[in-house]
Amino acid sequence: xxxxxxxxxxxxxxxxDGPPGPFRPGFWRSPLRGPWLTSVLGLALLAGLVxxxxxxxLSYAAYNPRLPGNDMTPxxxxxxxxxxxxxTRPVWLYRVTQGAHVVVGLxxxxxxxxxxxxxxxxxxxxxxxxSIAEGIERASLVLLVGGAGFQFATGILNIQLxxxxxxxxxxxxxxxxxxxxxxLAVHVAVRLPRAIRALRSRDLRRELRTGxxxxxxxxxxxxxxxxxxxxxxxxSRRGLLAFVxxxxxxxxxLSAGQTLDGPLRxxxxxxxxxxxxxxxxxxxxVNKTAASLGVGAADTGAQWRLVLAGAGLRLSREDxxxxxxxxxxLPIACVEGWSTEQVWTGVRLADLARLAGAAPxxxxxxxxxxxxxxxxxxxxxxxxxxxDPRSLLALRVNGADLSLDHGFPARxxxxxxxxxxxxxxxxxxxxxxxxP
Amino acid sequence: xxxxxxxxxxxYGAGPWHLLLLAACFALAxxxxxxxxAAGIWTGFLVWFVGAVIVHDLVLFPLYSTADIAARAVxxxxxxxxxxxxxxxxxxxxxxxxxxxxxRASERNYKGAVGLSTAPYLARWxxxxxxxxxxxxxxxxxxxRGKRTSRR
Numbered sequence: 001x002x003x004x005x006x007x008x009x010x011x012x013x014x015x016x017d018g019p020p021g022p023f024r025p026g027f028w029r030s031p032l033r034g035p036w037l038t039s040v041l042g043l044a045l046l047a048g049l050v051x052x053x054x055x056x057x058l059s060y061a062a063y064n065p066r067l068p069g070n071d072m073t074p075x076x077x078x079x080x081x082x083x084x085x086x087x088t089r090p091v092w093l094y095r096v097t098q099g100a101h102v103v104v105g106l107x108x109x110x111x112x113x114x115x116x117x118x119x120x121x122x123x124x125x126x127x128x129x130x131s132i133a134e135g136i137e138r139a140s141l142v143l144l145v146g147g148a149g150f151q152f153a154t155g156i157l158n159i160q161l162x163x164x165x166x167x168x169x170x171x172x173x174x175x176x177x178x179x180x181x182x183x184l185a186v187h188v189a190v191r192l193p194r195a196i197r198a199l200r201s202r203d204l205r206r207e208l209r210t211g212x213x214x215x216x217x218x219x220x221x222x223x224x225x226x227x228x229x230x231x232x233x234x235x236s237r238r239g240l241l242a243f244v245x246x247x248x249x250x251x252x253x254l255s256a257g258q259t260l261d262g263p264l265r266x267x268x269x270x271x272x273x274x275x276x277x278x279x280x281x282x283x284x285x286v287n288k289t290a291a292s293l294g295v296g297a298a299d300t301g302a303q304w305r306l307v308l309a310g311a312g313l314r315l316s317r318e319d320x321x322x323x324x325x326x327x328x329x330l331p332i333a334c335v336e337g338w339s340t341e342q343v344w345t346g347v348r349l350a351d352l353a354r355l356a357g358a359a360p361x362x363x364x365x366x367x368x369x370x371x372x373x374x375x376x377x378x379x380x381x382x383x384x385x386x387x388d389p390r391s392l393l394a395l396r397v398n399g400a401d402l403s404l405d406h407g408f409p410a411r412x413x414x415x416x417x418x419x420x421x422x423x424x425x426x427x428x429x430x431x432x433x434x435x436p
Numbered sequence: 437x438x439x440x441x442x443x444x445x446x447x448y449g450a451g452p453w454h455l456l457l458l459a460a461c462f463a464l465a466x467x468x469x470x471x472x473x474a475a476g477i478w479t480g481f482l483v484w485f486v487g488a489v490i491v492h493d494l495v496l497f498p499l500y501s502t503a504d505i506a507a508r509a510v511x512x513x514x515x516x517x518x519x520x521x522x523x524x525x526x527x528x529x530x531x532x533x534x535x536x537x538x539x540r541a542s543e544r545n546y547k548g549a550v551g552l553s554t555a556p557y558l559a560r561w562x563x564x565x566x567x568x569x570x571x572x573x574x575x576x577x578x579x580x581r582g583k584r585t586s587r588r
Binding site: 134140185190246 | 484488
């Protein structure tokens, strides 16, 4: 019966060649895809991801998670390790590392997209795995691609304060990072030799001199990246690399300004914290307004007192202004990547520790805020942070009283601490011996 | 010894180190997954993770490749295509990354935090888009003139 045999033939062809459409090799026709292009994009991505990963893990240490109340991921188990207490110098360290984490991450978005475009035929490769090894490796790619997308998406949405994800950012971004880094390390270990070989198969300088007329597909490869039936090129390889590189330059140029002071800040046209507030002493980036955290004039008026817990002392703002005041130019650097340096005047935390009967160098402090809602209503600072002479309970900024949105009547400024540890609207300092 | 290694390779498809590496990768990922469960966020985490696996290949890719095919169909085999593709791609990239600001999706949180409105971002994105297309168009005009004069 010829009809039945024809049916079997079709099923057999499906099994042998894959379902029609993207599973058939003829479907993918771009003449630019190939191991060389994928390797160039992959190695550029790898270089950037190393910076993003290292600065991300450093940011975990910057919160001093061993101090009470500081750890945003209390169930971290083995994944929250860090090797050292966060230092107070150089004062610009967190400004640089966290600025790099966010800006390099943004810069890599076009490279990541191009890399995913360059390997898309592999998603539909038929048969799905030719060996057990290949099957397991492809399963790990689910973690690699998912981890990359998850980390970039949560980070990018978080810096825009677009909290649509149904989980807290901190644990999700930390655990997502470990899943991604595990898969990335294995992917690099398995593929790097092949990537370097592919990179050597063509001369980059020659590729950059080749226009559309001279653009030919790469030689067919066993991985099936090169099209079986390539279409005539509409863009040269150098054109594609310039497209991706231009995208990266644009992402960088429109966001890096939020880590700078002065006129260059205005170049951050598409970054959440590139805004200009005005020219007054308090006209710089606000991270959380007083109104949004339930802090009003009633809490911060003449009846406000700073409580030194344990010592039973209550100080008014006038009392604090009568203490020795010190002035330092120090940056505020936010976990969201933006930063700014301002000139702060206030009382040394070390002097307040002495007033509370404690010896600076051996005591940490837990700082509590008037804020009624939201994260970081309290933060703990290490003995090293308390002892640094530049660590202040600031009362003034740039020569003027702090504005309400910048923490009036008093706020913490600690050199090199993440912004959220510079607690605003301080109501209580609780100095306690630090456990070694 | 050699024959055993060969038999392993034929059965598995790679050396034993390959399996070891991947086992370590899955072990670490599985441990991280237990932390996600302990944090009580695993359902949302899983949904977003699976979404992240497919978002490029099954959502973004069909969108931008369809747009590209349509643009090429309209322009025929005109050499101007890349002068359309590049500014459109870059503008789309900016929108993809910054849509919560540009489309004012995060207005409430942003205003509460920063104290300013997200209103200027749409105009900024549009201005950058216009500048990209204008720059690309200018470059195209200069190239055509260059070609014509060199032919002369």
